[in-house]
Amino acid sequence: MLTNHLQYYPNRVTKSLSVPQTTLYHNLEVAAARFPDHPSMLYYGSEISYRTFKEEADALAGYLQNKLGVEKGEPVLIFMQNSPQYAVSFYGINRADALVVPINPMLTSEELAFFIQDSQIKNAIVGQELYDRVQPLLKSTSLESILVASYSDYLPAEHMEGLPPEVLAPRQSFHHAGTYYWKDALAAGLSPKPAEAGPDDLCVMPYTSGTTGKPKGCMHTNSTVQANAVSAYNWVSITMDSVHLTTLPLFHVTGMLHSLHAPVYGGCTMVILTRWDREMAAKMIEENQVTHWVMISTMLIDFLSNPTLSSYEISSLQVLAGGGAALPEAVGNNLYEMTGLKFIEGYGLSETISHTHFNPPDRPKLQCLGVPSFDVDARIIDPATQLELGVNEVGEIVVNGPQVFVRYYNESDNEGSFLEIDGKTFFRTGDIGRVDEEGYFFIVDRVKRMINASGYKVWPTEVESLLYNHPAIQQACVVGVPDPRRGETVKAFVILNEDAKGSVAEEEIIEWAKENMAAYKYPRLVEFRDSLPTTSSGKILWRKLQEEEKSRV
Template identity: 50%
Template structure:
């Protein structure tokens, strides 16, 4: 029986279901370009691209892909870029050409790129100029034939007062050379009109890669329909229109950024202020300058912003909606954000396999450190991860989800696709691998990943809970909890801590442990504290706890 506890707190004024569009993702852009041709679509370092121009550039690049590079319907094309106007043009041009976007983390390097090219059979890539040293060897190996290289500075104003980050500000397209390389401007100049758009809502549109828990990344197959479900659903959940201005700081290659910072705003017809890389002071300047109304982020960005010594001087008054996902927002940080903006940080939950959110907090009744409630047409439950039997409300188990945005399967991996879901009550449910529970009002809470649990003397310690508690410490900027061997307890808790700048030379292991003992049950307290300048993070800003855990295991093995 479908869980409907959450209907008690369904947001006011939001319909229980949505009539999903029959068109494609490109149709969203075409429709908005007709309705709001002269409105700003993209704002990037002093330069504004209107919707009419955005669509025109998409048409040109799509024609080049089809008529010059031979991209056909259903072909996979790698999109290997940082946030930029060219990313948005490239994404929609691939779709306009009836091909499939394979978004690639710009932090990916040779072995990973080789895997993406071999796994998808892609022949063409769109890449940032700064990434050519990593992608051109893939051309030399015969896996790709061409790379269309984007120089982000060409999309910025020559009079920009905020420079592009790092080396990107000084790159010039004349230097974009190498095997199979075609300059972006040359591609647009040489373009001929594309064939009529023939993709349907059921054709493949995007294959984001999921890191998973073991082995190589797996491609998650999404159709135009499954992507549209979360893009349109996000706009319906927290209504937006052409007057909204969104700050795109989440990486667009990642499903949350792709949907909340690009596809959703384009459906609504709003403006997108693009940031290539996160910088807290630049972000605050852009919010004030462009009267940004919507900011979707990840908790690590919010932590960085509120910990800035300039935080109280930022003008964030134009913001009307803030939120994000990827990791729980620590209570202490959420409070600081509320103090700065007067807004609740709306948390959501989703995966690459569900093309972003399946759960979002109701805007009218949000909870902190909470995944939210199942959104439109989603049936989500909690089951015993061993028996797959549904558990009663309040019991901790694996979160499983059935809904219209669930992926079509893993690219080229039918066996893993089969293992990822099971049938219950006549429906296929996707196994998220996340442990959580449902409260009496239908809110979902995550406890941790199925494989991320520390067993200390028989007590189960959930790292996410300890991390959330430790964020209340005034001298801790960031923390990651991992397990380490202990001769007495079997396993014990270790905290990897980034101190606040002011406490880098004064915070001690004893002080942290003593504070923890005063704040939480003894079995949860870290017995070891390691200080570091930064935690390893993915391109989407998530803390790579597995990397820290693996390093610890290697240390233990060496010992």
């Protein structure tokens, strides 16, 4: 087990943390007892106290159990955007001793049907703007009931300008059997049954993104989630008076863990945005004195490129952290010049309910996954031989820790996902990386993303990182495309900064790359785009671009 990284841990924190032997819901119960009148959520001008948060979660749990017949361990779908109802739903389902299944609200009916059938879901809590996608699945799948929530129910009487249309939409009525309403559920006043769940009971099952095959349900217990909620709380110095900007989608493990569960554990305030809007984000930071913000690099790039950003007062920010993809060095330097803050990158997966690695806040490295977090044993192995590799040798990242999931929902998906080293079980991440002499981990790329150009291994993430040093480039995505001579060649999709559009040509980017990269890795092809396909959590869908190129050929 590597230990040299421990000397770089955040100041004044221990090297190990005990995981609470309580449920996730218990964190809300404690926060409401300690800080009943403290704002748990701020939503476009409205305020929800911790007392109200708990009361509504309890009322929802009672309705789920007594009206909809939800039983212990039963999977319940959450299919909605960021909102107070999302947070209440999560903790209400947990109070009902049931299992949260959080699903991407961008999915179509056909895509959603897979998840409902895979988990045999009977009950769903749905944002009303998504109702038409879910209703056709009533009775045609295992789905029996839909509880509909309208975000406007939580708006103040006089709301601010610039709100998303789905937030402003008034409450609607639907005339289909099996449809129930959020307001009715809370007003019913049904008490939940005595809580039975313990730390080892399942509480949430996020699905993998499906970028390397069909999505897989990751079974997490209260204990695995608590391990990272407590870890995040301690690593970035959260206090009960911290204010967190919640912009990452809460169905995604990074947003779920860092922008919901960690703040609830600390009794903090969450400033919730239903949709990403860089102008609204700056406004909320200024008005609510936001201290902590966890996002992904594409979100930060967009935020910093806002030409009106300098008109906002954002000096309250103390911690900017995130993951998903490495932050380009040029963007990190720009952030530091503008705010004096260093971006704290982390690394994790759905299988580890967010992070296994975090950069030390006082000593971060750019484009770095960080060091193993509390009680995590991370190693680099040869993917073929499974032998452990040494410093700066490139191989697969494997992890053992208290946040690692129990298993995939379907047993057939577990084959080859775990291995034994020194008597411990490690999860195989499928990510290629290395560890330096100080114990900091760096990602090279996904195992399946490597480009083989004339026999040379080209890692797209590395090329993207280099491209961000070009002053005209705002975003870049690199893929391998078929080439009759090289087998594969390197193509870059590029979004230019506004002031560079029309004045910089594709050929100029190629020539610049040729001068700044090894001959085998620089992009032979560059295509300018106004936007790149992304997941709702902001990750660029490189596979979609690659498939487009292959079909074109």
